[in-house]
Amino acid sequence: MKNVLIIADKEIKTYFTSPIAYLLMAIFGLIFGYFMFSATAFFVMRSMEMQMQGGSQPMNVNDFVIGPLLGNASVVGLFLIPMISMRLFAEEKRQGTMELLMTSPVRDYEIVLGKWLGAMFMYICVIGISLLNVAILFAYGKPDWHPIAAGYLGLILQGGCLLAIGTFISTTTRNQIIAGGATFAVCLLLWVLDWVSSYEQAAWAKVVAYCSVLTHFEPFSKGVIDSKDVIFYLTMIFLGLFLTARSMESLRWRS
Amino acid sequence: MIKVEGLTKRYARNVAVDNISFEVGKGEIVGFLGPNGAGKTTTMRILTCFLPPTTGKASVAGFDTLEQPMEVKKRIGYLPENPPVYPEMEVREYLTFVGKLKGLTSKDVPGRVEEAMKRCAILDVKSKLIGKLSKGYRQRVGLAQAILHNPDVLILDEPTSGLDPKQIIEARELIASLAGDHTIILSTHILTEIEQSCDKVIIIDKGKLKATDSVANLKKLLHGTEVHVEIQTPAPSAEIRQTLEQIPGVSRVVLSNAADERHYFEVESLESQNVRAEIARAVVHAGWNLNELRPKGASLEDVFLQLTASEQKTSVETVSQ
Numbered sequence: 001m002k003n004v005l006i007i008a009d010k011e012i013k014t015y016f017t018s019p020i021a022y023l024l025m026a027i028f029g030l031i032f033g034y035f036m037f038s039a040t041a042f043f044v045m046r047s048m049e050m051q052m053q054g055g056s057q058p059m060n061v062n063d064f065v066i067g068p069l070l071g072n073a074s075v076v077g078l079f080l081i082p083m084i085s086m087r088l089f090a091e092e093k094r095q096g097t098m099e100l101l102m103t104s105p106v107r108d109y110e111i112v113l114g115k116w117l118g119a120m121f122m123y124i125c126v127i128g129i130s131l132l133n134v135a136i137l138f139a140y141g142k143p144d145w146h147p148i149a150a151g152y153l154g155l156i157l158q159g160g161c162l163l164a165i166g167t168f169i170s171t172t173t174r175n176q177i178i179a180g181g182a183t184f185a186v187c188l189l190l191w192v193l194d195w196v197s198s199y200e201q202a203a204w205a206k207v208v209a210y211c212s213v214l215t216h217f218e219p220f221s222k223g224v225i226d227s228k229d230v231i232f233y234l235t236m237i238f239l240g241l242f243l244t245a246r247s248m249e250s251l252r253w254r255s
Numbered sequence: 256m257i258k259v260e261g262l263t264k265r266y267a268r269n270v271a272v273d274n275i276s277f278e279v280g281k282g283e284i285v286g287f288l289g290p291n292g293a294g295k296t297t298t299m300r301i302l303t304c305f306l307p308p309t310t311g312k313a314s315v316a317g318f319d320t321l322e323q324p325m326e327v328k329k330r331i332g333y334l335p336e337n338p339p340v341y342p343e344m345e346v347r348e349y350l351t352f353v354g355k356l357k358g359l360t361s362k363d364v365p366g367r368v369e370e371a372m373k374r375c376a377i378l379d380v381k382s383k384l385i386g387k388l389s390k391g392y393r394q395r396v397g398l399a400q401a402i403l404h405n406p407d408v409l410i411l412d413e414p415t416s417g418l419d420p421k422q423i424i425e426a427r428e429l430i431a432s433l434a435g436d437h438t439i440i441l442s443t444h445i446l447t448e449i450e451q452s453c454d455k456v457i458i459i460d461k462g463k464l465k466a467t468d469s470v471a472n473l474k475k476l477l478h479g480t481e482v483h484v485e486i487q488t489p490a491p492s493a494e495i496r497q498t499l500e501q502i503p504g505v506s507r508v509v510l511s512n513a514a515d516e517r518h519y520f521e522v523e524s525l526e527s528q529n530v531r532a533e534i535a536r537a538v539v540h541a542g543w544n545l546n547e548l549r550p551k552g553a554s555l556e557d558v559f560l561q562l563t564a565s566e567q568k569t570s571v572e573t574v575s576q
């Protein structure tokens with residue numbers, strides 16, 4: 001466990017000593033801020049219209065602002081995740097530090113776990129920027145915090161799952177750009193897999209749609225924590241990290 | 256301390272290490288010698304558990320590299336061919352990370368880091384980014400990284416590459432000072448380095464073991480009764496030969512080559528006599544130019560070349576002792 005933390009700590013320091021951490025946080029903050037602004041403006045306009053038409057029930061901030069916002073955050077996260085995970089192993093391989101890690105008294109899985117945790121920390125920092133915006137909602141209104149917490153849990157789980165996949169892909173090359181591109185392609189694919197369910201009802205389509213990360217995120221953004229979704233994400237994380245460890249091992253045997 | 260038995264490493268296309276066996280005792284400094292692509296780095300990578308052998312066994316301090324890699328890794332300090340440094344880290348930050356990685360307690364880390372920096376003379380760059388250091392300094396940081404946790408066994412792949420002459424001497428002194436408590440294997444292309452710092456030499460070529468012996472023995476093997484002479488003069492070879500044969504102590508003169516007024520001879524002398532001074536005097540007396548005069552095979556270089564030669568081409572131009 002100590003070794004895991006040593007590696008994670010090093011990864012986090014690396015993110016924050018390079019511009020990448022601040023760049024990602026700025027990009028995310030900007031885009032999320034814009035979404036937030038649009039969503040609230042739209043919400044205000046609609047609720048004023050409703051009131052003028054004599055609608056008695058006030059509109060729900062959670063359903064109309066926060067839900068869609070979290071959905072958008074998950075999409076933006078999809079683009080940022082490859083940028084977080086791509087360097088994890090590719091960079092170590094390129095600069096020859098893999099030789100240091102693999103000849104130090106640490107186990108492969110400790111390296112994998114440490115790197116993934118470091119990436120998770122980075123991802124959570126990026127996602128965390130959006131809390132500033134959400135805080136504004138709390139300052140001016142009374143949204144229910146339960147669905148918000150569920151939404152963030154969903155974001156974290158989805159991010160963890162995609163980062164695990166990205167970590168695995170990063171072990172397969174010494175070129176960061178290739179790792180990033182491939183991760184992006186896989187993330188995008190996993191994201192749109194649920195499209196099949198819109199035109200096909202056969203069993204295989206259900207299975208394919210089941211593998212879509214988006215299918216499992218939607219309940220979270222509505223404030224529903226379903227154990228089946230949690231289990232899906234945890235399984236994917238485990239699978240990704242397991243493959244990473246195996247890939248490290250084969251690195252030894254092949255190279 | 257280190258035991259290698261029938262070690263073979265096969266890559267997809269070629270055999271990098273072919274059935275090598277050797278042993279290194281505790282406290283010995285062993286030089287690993289071989290031309291480019293001989294398999295030195297590969298052997299070292301196997302010893303450090305970075306690569307698994309295809310067949311054969313390697314063990315360090317009694318622990319097998321395949322079966323108990325953690326135990327082996329704990330006891331090894333390894334400087335790979337390219338120093339494994341993170342360019343975005345500062346020197347001290349990097350060494351602190353390595354210290355923790357090697358399992359030092361957080362109490363010991365600062366002291367060990369300071370000590371390693373002192374020994375490798377990098378105290379003056381301790382707060383610099385490694386990426387901004389020169390090659391030589393990066394190499395020293397790599398060396399500091401290897402000795403950081405005071406390991407029993409040091410495996411150094413070309414430890415002096417990229418260092419300036421002064422640093423090379425200091426690095427050799429550092430290595431010599433580590434001898435005794437530490438068992439050291441170092442690879443190099445510089446033969447004088449081996450002569451100066453190693454007790455034992457292992458020579459490999461194209462993956463095959465050519466010789467393992469003490470430095471003294473290997474040198475004795477060829478210690479010279481033969482002298483290599485190069486003379487430049489328009490005079491015919493036969494005349495030169497005659498002159499050389501008349502020198503007292505010379506038993507045989509062989510003309511090995513002649514071109515462009517340059518004449519190359521191998522001169523054999525009686526066991527105990529040093530005829531070089533006499534040869535020099537005779538050549539100068541005759542008014543010829545003495546381009547080269549060196550005891551044949553007295554240097555490790557010749558041992559090395561003989562053992563690994565296939566298309567040997569010497570370019571040694573020194574009149575060395």
Ligand SMILES: Nc1ncnc2c1ncn2[C@@H]1O[C@H](COP(=O)(O)OP(=O)(O)OP(=O)(O)O)[C@@H](O)[C@H]1O
Binds near residue numbers: 289
């Ligand atoms: N990853 C690899 N894949 C395939 N072949 C390799 C690999 N690494 C090394 N080799 C081959 O193995 C042989 C031995 O290489 P090695 O690096 O051990 O030589 P070396 O003695 O360290 O040479 P040098 O003095 O140049 O450092 C070479 O023929 C090399 O081409």
Ligand SMILES: [Mg+2]
Binds near residue numbers: 295296336
């Ligand atoms: Mg090498």
